[in-house]
Amino acid sequence: MAGEKKLRHIGFIMDGNGRWAKSRNKPRAFGHRKGADTIEKVLTECFNQEVQVVSLYAFSTENWSRPKDEIDAIFDLLRSFLKKYTKTLMDKEIRLVISGDLSPIDKKLTEECINLVEKTKHFKEHVLNIALNYGSRAEIVRAVNLVKDKEGEITEEDLSKAFYTAELPDIDLVVRTSGEMRLSNFFLWQCAYAEFYFTDVLWPDFDGEQTKKAIEWFYGRKRRFGGIENA
Ligand code: IPE
Numbered sequence: 274m275a276g277e278k279k280l281r282h283i284g285f286i287m288d289g290n291g292r293w294a295k296s297r298n299k300p301r302a303f304g305h306r307k308g309a310d311t312i313e314k315v316l317t318e319c320f321n322q323e324v325q326v327v328s329l330y331a332f333s334t335e336n337w338s339r340p341k342d343e344i345d346a347i348f349d350l351l352r353s354f355l356k357k358y359t360k361t362l363m364d365k366e367i368r369l370v371i372s373g374d375l376s377p378i379d380k381k382l383t384e385e386c387i388n389l390v391e392k393t394k395h396f397k398e399h400v401l402n403i404a405l406n407y408g409s410r411a412e413i414v415r416a417v418n419l420v421k422d423k424e425g426e427i428t429e430e431d432l433s434k435a436f437y438t439a440e441l442p443d444i445d446l447v448v449r450t451s452g453e454m455r456l457s458n459f460f461l462w463q464c465a466y467a468e469f470y471f472t473d474v475l476w477p478d479f480d481g482e483q484t485k486k487a488i489e490w491f492y493g494r495k496r497r498f499g500g501i502e503n504a
Pocket residue numbers: 287288289290291292293331332336347451
C-alpha cells in the first residue's frame with residue numbers, strides 16, 4: 274500500500290451553514306438551504322476528477338440535539354436534493370449508499386432513500402455515500418454486534434465488512450469547512466490513514482473551485498502508510 278497516490282474516496286464534513294446564515298441575520302435554515310446548493314457543484318467537480326467515492330456528512334447522531342424546526346429543515350432539504358439529483362444519479366451512473374440508522378427517520382424519506390439505493394446499486398464507477406443519522410461509534414458498536422457470534426477470532430476484515438461502507442475503499446481525504454478541526458464522529462475507522470484538509474471557508478461559500486484546490490493539495494501530500502519513501 275505504501276506510495277499509493279490515487280484519490281479514490283473523499284469525505285466532506287459540510288460545516289458552517291448556521292454561521293453563514295447568522296452573519297447575514299437570517300435563520301439557520303437559510304444557511305442550510307444555501308449549503309444544499311453547494312453539494313451539486315462539489316459532486317460534479319469530484320466525479321469529473323475521477324474520484325470514485327464521495328461521502329457527505331449530512332446529519333450526525335448528535336445533531337438530534339438541535340431544535341426540531343432546524344432538523345425538519347435539514348431533512349426537507351435532503352428530500353429535495355435526492356429528488357433533484359435522481360436524474361444525475363441515473364444518467365451519470367452514480368451508486369447511492371446511505372450510511373446510518375434510518376429507523377428514526379421519516380418513513381417516506383426512508384422509502385425514497387432505499388428505492389434509490391436499490392435502483393443504483395449496480396453502478397460501479399462512482400458512488401455517493403450520504404452519512405445520515407450517522408455516528409462512527411454507533412457504526413462500530415453495530416458492526417461488533419453483527420459479527421459477535423462468528424466462530425473464531427474477529428478480524429479487521431470482519432469489522433470492515435460489517436460497516437455501512439463495506440464495499441467502499443477507505444477515505445483518502447477528509448475536507449472540513451468552517452475552520453473547525455475535528456472529526457465529530459465521522460468515519461473514525463475509515464479515516465485511519467486519511468489526509469485532512471481544513472479550510473475557513475463556510476460550506477455555503479464552498480464550491481467546485483475550492484474542491485479542486487483541496488484535491489490539488491491532496492496530490493501534493495506524501496503518504497507513507499507507516500513505511501518510508503521510495504522503499
Ligand atoms: C453543518 O452546518 C450542517 C449540519 C450539521 C447539518 P452547521 O449547522 O453545523 O453550521 P454551524 O457550525 O452552526 O455554523
